[in-house]
Amino acid sequence: MSDNKSTSSDYEYVNENGIDIELKCAICIQPFLLPTWFIRARTCPTCRQYAISYVKRNNRLVQTSPYVAINTRIVTNQLDHLLIRCLLCDETNIQRRHWQIHQKRCAKRTVICPAADLKCSWEGTREALLAHLSTCTYYQMQPAINELRKELTTVQAVQNELKTSVTMLEKKIEFLLKFINHGQIMMTSCSESENDCKYNIINDLHHVWRFLCSICNEYVSRDQIQLHACSGNCICRSCVYSQYSNHRQINELSS
Ligand SMILES: [Zn+2]
Ligand SMILES: [Zn+2]
Ligand SMILES: [Zn+2]
Ligand SMILES: [Zn+2]
Ligand SMILES: [Zn+2]
Structure with a gap:
């Protein structure tokens, strides 16, 4: 009030x-x-x-x-x-x-109705307030509406949590699809003859080559690559680590 x-x-x-x-x-x-x-x-x-x-x-x-x-x-x-x-x-x-x-x-x-936030426009003297409250529908509905508002806030919080986890799952799926790489699954080391692989260090004597990471779309140097498929495509270390924070998972992924 x-x-x-x-x-x-x-x-x-x-x-x-x-x-x-x-x-x-x-x-x-x-x-x-x-x-x-x-x-x-x-x-x-x-x-x-x-x-x-x-x-x-x-x-x-x-x-x-x-x-x-x-x-x-x-x-x-x-x-x-x-x-x-x-x-x-x-x-x-x-x-x-x-x-x-x-x-x-x-x-x-002069005071206003305690349910003014629900759009009750009544105002009058304090001594008349009690009589008003006994007939004010807004005021009588106020506890129920406040209860609903509280529930709404909870539901919105849950919804936000769900949104976050959906986004996380989407990222994980995108990562796994890139990792599977149309059947040419990525590895930490070469699966084919080293001479034919552009990711192999022996073919890049001066360490000048840059490779496009399939996840973050950034060009990285060879030592920043965690996973690659000799036939093409790679994922950089920071993308792998942001998806899999512990090493056991990373080892499982790339073995
Ligand atoms: Zn004065
Ligand atoms: Zn009122
Ligand atoms: Zn007075
Ligand atoms: Zn290779
Ligand atoms: Zn990356």
């Missing part, structure tokens, strides 16, 4: 004339608000800003003294204990420091 924003115009001071002039801004004659108000210049920043720009506009000399935050315990205490009256519900003698607490329970304050 969220309260409408309120301002200090929702309350007035009890016996405002009796409040010590030291606690008031020299320009607007309102008691200082905490903690943003300042005391040395005896004006509040907003008023002072206004006064300074007025003086500047009229080309008068202005003496600016720095603002100092009110941090004197006696002053802040006095400000905290100023008595106010709520203009909405008429409750009076509320200490100013308790204003926010009062706002949260003030019967005349």
